[in-house]
Structure formats: C-alpha cells, structure tokens
Amino acid sequence: MPHTEVETMSQSTAVRPVRRRPALAAGRPARGRRNRMQATGWPWILPAVVLVVGLVYYGIGYTGYISTLDWDGVSPTPEHVGAANYAHLLKDPVFWLAVRHTVVFFVVTFAVQTVIGFVFAALMHSTVRLRALYKVVVFMPVVLAPATMAPVFRQFFGVDGQLNWMLRHVGLDSLAQPWLAQSSTALPVIMAITVWQWTGITFILYYAAMSQIEPEILEAARIDGAGNVRSLWSIVWPMCRGTTAAMAMLGVIGALKTFDVPYLVTIGGPNYATEFLGTLIYRVSIPQTHVGYGAALSVTLLVLALAGAIATALRSRKGGRSDV
Amino acid sequence: MSRSSMTRRRRVAAVALSALVATALAACSSGGGSAASNDSATSGDITWWGWTPDIGVAQGYIAAFNKEYPDIKVTFKQLTIDGYNAALRPAIASSDGPDVYNVSAGSANGGVDVYGSGAIDLAPAVEKSLGADWKDKLAPSGITGLSVKDKLVGLSAGSVYSGTVWINKDIFDKLGLEPPTTFDEWKTDCAAIEASGTTCFVQGAGQPAFDMDTFEAIAENVEPGLYVDASQGKAKYTDAKLVKAFTLWKQLFDDKIMQEGALGVQQYPDANNLFMSQKAAMVMMGTWYTQYTRPDAMTSAISAAGVADPKPFTMAPIAFPDMAGTGNVGAMYGDADYGLAVSARSDAKNAATTFALWLGTSKAGQQAVADSLNDIPALKGVQPAWDSIDLVNPEAQKSLLEDMITNAEKSTAPRFATISADMNTAIGSALTSIAEGTATPEEAAATLQTTAESLR
Numbered sequence: 001m002p003h004t005e006v007e008t009m010s011q012s013t014a015v016r017p018v019r020r021r022p023a024l025a026a027g028r029p030a031r032g033r034r035n036r037m038q039a040t041g042w043p044w045i046l047p048a049v050v051l052v053v054g055l056v057y058y059g060i061g062y063t064g065y066i067s068t069l070d071w072d073g074v075s076p077t078p079e080h081v082g083a084a085n086y087a088h089l090l091k092d093p094v095f096w097l098a099v100r101h102t103v104v105f106f107v108v109t110f111a112v113q114t115v116i117g118f119v120f121a122a123l124m125h126s127t128v129r130l131r132a133l134y135k136v137v138v139f140m141p142v143v144l145a146p147a148t149m150a151p152v153f154r155q156f157f158g159v160d161g162q163l164n165w166m167l168r169h170v171g172l173d174s175l176a177q178p179w180l181a182q183s184s185t186a187l188p189v190i191m192a193i194t195v196w197q198w199t200g201i202t203f204i205l206y207y208a209a210m211s212q213i214e215p216e217i218l219e220a221a222r223i224d225g226a227g228n229v230r231s232l233w234s235i236v237w238p239m240c241r242g243t244t245a246a247m248a249m250l251g252v253i254g255a256l257k258t259f260d261v262p263y264l265v266t267i268g269g270p271n272y273a274t275e276f277l278g279t280l281i282y283r284v285s286i287p288q289t290h291v292g293y294g295a296a297l298s299v300t301l302l303v304l305a306l307a308g309a310i311a312t313a314l315r316s317r318k319g320g321r322s323d324v
Numbered sequence: 325m326s327r328s329s330m331t332r333r334r335r336v337a338a339v340a341l342s343a344l345v346a347t348a349l350a351a352c353s354s355g356g357g358s359a360a361s362n363d364s365a366t367s368g369d370i371t372w373w374g375w376t377p378d379i380g381v382a383q384g385y386i387a388a389f390n391k392e393y394p395d396i397k398v399t400f401k402q403l404t405i406d407g408y409n410a411a412l413r414p415a416i417a418s419s420d421g422p423d424v425y426n427v428s429a430g431s432a433n434g435g436v437d438v439y440g441s442g443a444i445d446l447a448p449a450v451e452k453s454l455g456a457d458w459k460d461k462l463a464p465s466g467i468t469g470l471s472v473k474d475k476l477v478g479l480s481a482g483s484v485y486s487g488t489v490w491i492n493k494d495i496f497d498k499l500g501l502e503p504p505t506t507f508d509e510w511k512t513d514c515a516a517i518e519a520s521g522t523t524c525f526v527q528g529a530g531q532p533a534f535d536m537d538t539f540e541a542i543a544e545n546v547e548p549g550l551y552v553d554a555s556q557g558k559a560k561y562t563d564a565k566l567v568k569a570f571t572l573w574k575q576l577f578d579d580k581i582m583q584e585g586a587l588g589v590q591q592y593p594d595a596n597n598l599f600m601s602q603k604a605a606m607v608m609m610g611t612w613y614t615q616y617t618r619p620d621a622m623t624s625a626i627s628a629a630g631v632a633d634p635k636p637f638t639m640a641p642i643a644f645p646d647m648a649g650t651g652n653v654g655a656m657y658g659d660a661d662y663g664l665a666v667s668a669r670s671d672a673k674n675a676a677t678t679f680a681l682w683l684g685t686s687k688a689g690q691q692a693v694a695d696s697l698n699d700i701p702a703l704k705g706v707q708p709a710w711d712s713i714d715l716v717n718p719e720a721q722k723s724l725l726e727d728m729i730t731n732a733e734k735s736t737a738p739r740f741a742t743i744s745a746d747m748n749t750a751i752g753s754a755l756t757s758i759a760e761g762t763a764t765p766e767e768a769a770a771t772l773q774t775t776a777e778s779l780r
Contacts, residue, residue, distance in 0.1 A: 072438045073413050154594065159585035178585025183760060186588070269530055270587040271756045286410045288745045289438050
C-alpha cells in the first residue's frame with residue numbers, strides 16, 4: 001500500500017476528537033457510579049432476561065430433551081431413545097442431501113450477492129442519474145414477504161411462465177424448460193430467488209460501509225495513480241472487510257435456516273432437490289410426526305449455525321490481523 | 325414522594341413484571357389442566373377447527389344445526405391444509421384449543437393415530453343416539469378409519485373417494501371429442517385438445533398425495549386390490565403387476581398425457597386453478613369436486629382461480645381410462661373426508677358432542693352434508709336432494725353424478741387409511757423418482773419394498 005495512504009489514515013484518526021462521558025469530565029469516581037448502575041439496573045433488565053431465558057434458552061433446552069425421545073408430539077407416553085435420533089440422522093441420506101444443498105446455497109448466494117451488492121454500492125457512490133430510484137428498486141425485494149412472492153415465482157418459472165416466454169421471444173427456445181420440475185434446475189431457481197430478495201441488504205450494508213471511508217484516502221489513492229478498479233480492489237474492498245465478514249456470518253446462519261422460499265415454491269422437491277434442513281425439520285416433525293427426530297435435526301442445525309458463525313468470525317479476525 | 329421511595333416502587337414494579345412474565349411462560353408451558361364435563365348438551369359456545377369444509381359450507385351446516393339447537397353457538401375456524409397439523413398439535417394440548425376438531429384416517433391431515441389421543445371416545449354417545457346397531461347404520465370407512473383400538477375418535481361427516489377424472493365437457497363438446505375410455509383414446513383426445521391451444525390433462529405432481537391417487541387408479545386398473553394389499557403387507561411392491569403399474573405411471577409422462585413440468589406444479593392451487601380457469605380440459609380429482617357442479621360454488625372457484633369474469637362451465641366425472649387394457653375400470657377408493665373429534669380438554673364437551681352427533685348421525689345434518697355435494701354422507705340411505713340442488717348443466721351432469729356417488733358408496737378400498745405418514749412419503753418419493761427418470765420402476769419398487777419392511 002502506498003505510504004501516503006497510511007499517513008492519511010493515521011492523520012485522520014489522530015485529529016478525531018475523543019468523546020468523554022460528562023461524569024468523567026467532572027471528575028466523579030467512575031467505578032462507584034458503575035457499581036451503582038449495576039445495582040439499580042438489574043431490576044430493569046430482569047423482565048427481558050426472564051423472557052429471553054424463559055422463551056429462548058428454555059426452548060433450546062426443551063428441544064434438546066425432546067431430541068432424546070421417540071414421540072409424535074401429542075402422545076402422553078413418549079419413549080426415551082437416548083441418542084438414537086442422532087444416530088439415525090447420520091445415516092439419513094436426505095439429511096446429508098440437505099446439508100449439501102445448504103453448503104452450495106451459501107457459497108453461491110453469498111458470492112453472487114456480495115459481488116452484485118458491492119458493485120452496485122460503488123456505483124451508487126458515483127455520480128449516477130436517478131440514484132434514489134435505483135436504490136429503491138434494489139432494496140424493494142427485501143421488504144416483500146416471501147409468501148407474497150412465492151406464487152409470482154411459481155408462475156414466472158413455470159413451463160408457460162414469463163421466463164420461458166421471454167426466452168422463446170428472443171430466439172432461445174432451446175433454453176426454455178420446466179425450471180421447477182427438474183432436480184437440475186430447481187435449486188438454482190431457489191438460489192436466484194434468494195439473490196433477488198436479499199441483494200438489497202448486501203447493497204445497503206456495503207453502501208453504508210463505503211460512506212464511512214474517508215474521502216482523503218481515496219483522494220490519496222488517485223494522486224498515487226490508482227484508477228477506479230484499482231481503488232475499489234485495493235482500498236474500498238479491504239476497508240469493507242468487517243461488512244463482508246458480518247454478511248458471511250449472517251449468510252451461514254441464513255443458509256442453515258432456509259425454509260420459506262423452498263417450502264413455498266417447490267415444497268422441497270422435486271425428489272428432495274431443494275430440501276434444506278429447515279424444510280426437512282418441518283416435514284419430519286409435522287406431516288411425518290417424528291417430533292423427536294425433528295428435534296434432533298433442530299439441535300444439529302443449531303450446532304452447525306453456531307459452528308459456522310464462530311468459524312466465519314475467527315476467519316475474519318484472522319484476516320483482519322494479517323492485514324495489519 | 326422521596327426519590328428513594330420512587331426507586332423502590334419502580335424496582336418492585338419491575339420485579340412484579342418479571343414474575344408476571346415468568347408466570348405467563350409457566351402457564352404457556354403447562355398448557356392448563358383437564359376441563360370439567362358437566363356442561364349443558366343444549367347450550368354453550370363451541371369452536372370447531374378444520375381444513376374443510378369451505379367456510380360457506382360450514383356456515384350452512386351451522387345454520388341448519390341452530391334451527392334445532394339455537395342455544396349452541398358454533399364458531400368455525402378454517403385452517404389451511406398444510407398448516408392444520410402444525411396448528412392443531414399445541415391447540416389440543418391446551419384447554420384454550422378447539423372444542424371440536426377435524427380428524428381423518430391414516431396419513432391424511434389430522435390423522436387419528438396421532439391426534440386421537442386428545443379426543444374423547446364418541447362410541448357411547450353414538451350408541452345412545454342411533455341404538456346398539458349403530459355400526460350398521462354408518463359407512464364402515466368412517467368407523468374403522470376413525471377408530472383407534474375400539475375408541476371412536478371422530479364421527480365421520482362424510483367420505484371422499486378418488487379414482488375419477490374430471491373433464492371440462494364444454495371443451496370436449498366444442499372439439500367434438502368423446503371422453504377417453506382407453507389409453508389410446510386418451511392420447512388421441514389429448515393431441516386434439518393440445519392442438520386447440522388448451523392443456524389436455526393437468527396434475528399437480530409436485531404434491532405426492534395426488535400422485536398416489538393417480539397411481540392407485542392405475543394399480544386398480546392393472547390388478548384390483550393389489551396396491552391396498554401391498555400397503556397392508558399382504559403383497560409386495562415388487563410384484564410384477566405393481567411394477568407394471570409403475571411403468572404405466574411413467575408412461576403418462578413419456579406419452580405427454582401429463583402436462584410438461586408436472587413435477588413443478590402443485591394440485592392446489594396450480595392444477596385446480598388451471599382447470600377452473602378452463603386452461604386445462606382434464607384433472608384428476610375425487611368426489612370432493614362435486615361441489616363445483618353447483619353454479620355458486622363454481623363461480624367462486626373460478627373467481628379464486630384469477631378469472632375476472634367467472635362463468636360456470638359443465639364439468640363431469642369420468643372413470644379413469646383403461647390404461648392397462650384389462651377392463652378393470654371404474655374403481656373408486658376413499659376414506660372418511662373428516663371426522664369430528666371432541667377435545668378431551670374442552671369445557672363444553674356435551675355441547676360439542678351434540679354438534680358432532682348432529683352433523684355425523686342425524687338425518688338433518690347428513691342431508692345438509694349430502695346437499696353440499698362436498699362429501700358422500702356417512703349415514704346410510706341419505707342421498708342429495710337433487711330436485712332442490714341447482715346444477716350448472718343438470719341434463720349433462722345429474723346422471724353422471726348419481727352414478728359416481730352410487731359407485732363410490734359400493735367401494736370398500738381405502739385411499740390413505742392403510743398408509744402411514746412414512747409410507748406416504750416413501751410412495752411419493754418413488755413416484756417422483758420414476759417420473760423424473762432418476763429411478764426405474766423396478767428400482768423404485770425395490771426401494772419402496774425395503775422401506776415398507778423396515779417400517780413394520
């Protein structure tokens with residue numbers, strides 16, 4: 001990195017005024033006040049603590065308990081089976097299929113969303129006419145409920161849907177096909193819908209992250225002769241690392257929790273081609289009434305989500321240190 | 325008021341709020357206790373949950389019921405088919421859940437094997453109402469299918485049967501076509517219909533339950549009773565005749581009887597909407613489709629399919645064509661559409677039982693069921709009052725509907741009653757694999773047999 005840029009960053013940090021608490025400025029003993037705050041603060045957060053512990057952690061613990069049962073969710077006499085549900089899970093080909101779909105789904109949607117969101121955010125930071133309109137257009141899918149959009153996508157990707165209609169009208173008849181009816185195309189359709197729906201969030205986060213970059217840094221890069229692409233790659237992209245890491249973490253968790261789009265558009269089919277852990281848990285627990293096995297899958301999903309989040313956090317921290 | 329006193333009060337309020345939250349959570353998890361059963365049988369407020377009948381039909385039943393029992397207020401809550409089981413499970417564990425809820429046989433929605441544990445035994449009440457020979461007076465499928473170990477969990481309102489193909493007779497007449505009776509005729513008709521720009525046959529093959537209907541029709545055509553025997557472990561899915569049925573199922577796709585992309589289509593709403601909007605000439609549906617031969621119900625269904633200016637058309641049931649060339653045609657198979665179960669946690673069990681008995685065993689209730697054309701009544705001898713039922717095209721429809729109902733009443737073959745939820749999934753998976761070409765009929769049959777044996 002050119003020397004001037006480092007200097008510019010240091011200077012900009014150095015001149016930033018440090019905000020201090022008024023109490024400290026007035027010379028009051030900080031420790032005593034913090035203790036008092038802790039003592040008086042507990043009752044105020046107690047309802048929230050009770051609610052969180054009562055609903056979330058109790059729920060997790062109870063799910064863990066259910067995962068040791070052979071139970072239909074209604075019968076008063078569930079049978080304890082120990083870790084049998086977990087053993088069954090490891091031998092269940094549909095579970096591994098769902099895991100594979102989740103991995104492919106995460107890699108593809110994260111990569112595509114990141115590229116589109118980043119490029120679009122950069123474009124919106126330049127002088128483009130109708131910027132406000134473009135922002136609305138890109139962000140609009142984020143606020144639309146998947147349940148509302150599912151029938152639209154079922155129609156759009158249907159055999160006589162708009163996608164095939166367009167392909168046929170531009171002479172690409174050979175590409176027209178039953179997108180939702182084939183195992184080979186159903187998962188890419190689900191990923192395309194997800195990219196369409198969530199790229200707006202990626203764009204907004206990158207847009208916000210880019211707004212935090214000091215203009216002087218980019219100016220210095222330009223003085224050093226960096227063009228647009230070089231500046232984006234060498235200055236903007238590294239400075240958005242935190243955003244990328246956060247989105248990777250959210251992406252892992254989101255991929256593991258994927259349910260609404262595949263359930264509403266393809267019901268996990270055809271032939272399990274769009275089965276994810278979320279749809280599998282629902283199908284096993286509700287229509288097939290294996291609540292114990294569904295709970296074991298849920299616990300596994302939780303563990304995978306935590307592991308994925310920790311792995312991405314560690315990876316980003318390691319990446320951040322190696323940059324310094 | 326001093327500052328410290330105010331702070332103390334606020335703390336007390338916060339702790340009280342925490343206690344309230346904790347109590348509420350505890351109440352949620354405990355689900356309440358069992359309710360008393362000394363309520364009146366002729367008055368009270370009850371709620372009824374079900375995925376069927378449609379809200380208008382249910383309100384008609386309730387209005388007829390209130391002519392006899394004006395002091396029992398019934399509130400019907402219709403849930404979606406897909407969301408019913410998920411909603412019902414916590415509801416019947418709570419005293420705040422429904423007093424009456426729909427159950428059905430086997431692996432269908434609200435299956436009695438699972439949801440029956442939350443219901444009372446209705447057999448004593450039915451015996452009191454119909455006498456000791458009550459079993460002879462009701463359709464057997466409603467009793468066997470809705471009982472669990474001698475406990476009558478639900479009282480069947482009526483049955484539904486599948487095995488029929490519904491056609492848009494107006495399209496057939498316009499093109500000068502006769503309804504198909506053989507596979508060759510089916511292909512010829514489809515070629516003509518497709519040439520006119522209309523989809524010939526539509527099936528929501530993405531919803532396996534309806535695939536099973538079509539497959540059972542084919543299997544019954546190949547060898548009557550074999551599919552049911554296999555579902556009960558009396559025959560193997562690898563039997564050559566069932567493999568032949570799987571092969572014929574595949575032929576529906578290969579010979580373009582099934583519309584292109586059928587595996588990506590759901591029976592409801594997609595296939596239903598295509599038929600109702602007259603974009604498809606044929607659809608595999610059962611006796612429940614009879615309700616749409618009434619102009620008002622059909623107009624609503626067409627409108628719900630997205631047609632701006634709905635105009636009723638002549639739809640009629642035909643027997644599934646003789647694909648195998650065996651001559652075994654006209655098979656119908658069915659179960660109780662739904663039974664009314666009375667929740668063991670209801671605080672109005674007697675009023676709820678009165679309603680269930682009225683709908684399932686009284687002549688007035690069963691006549692209302694028959695006249696709705698949604699179900700074939702559970703009480704023997706009750707027929708739709710055709711003279712007072714308005715049909716879209718009585719001359720073309722009435723005799724066909726009467727024949728279908730007579731044929732269905734003779735049937736003893738089950739639809740889902742002998743198939744567990746796991747086997748339901750396995751059969752659906754086998755049919756999808758064959759249709760998609762990822763498994764041959766022989767491979768799918770072998771996998772199915774292995775699954776069936778592992779589940780026994």
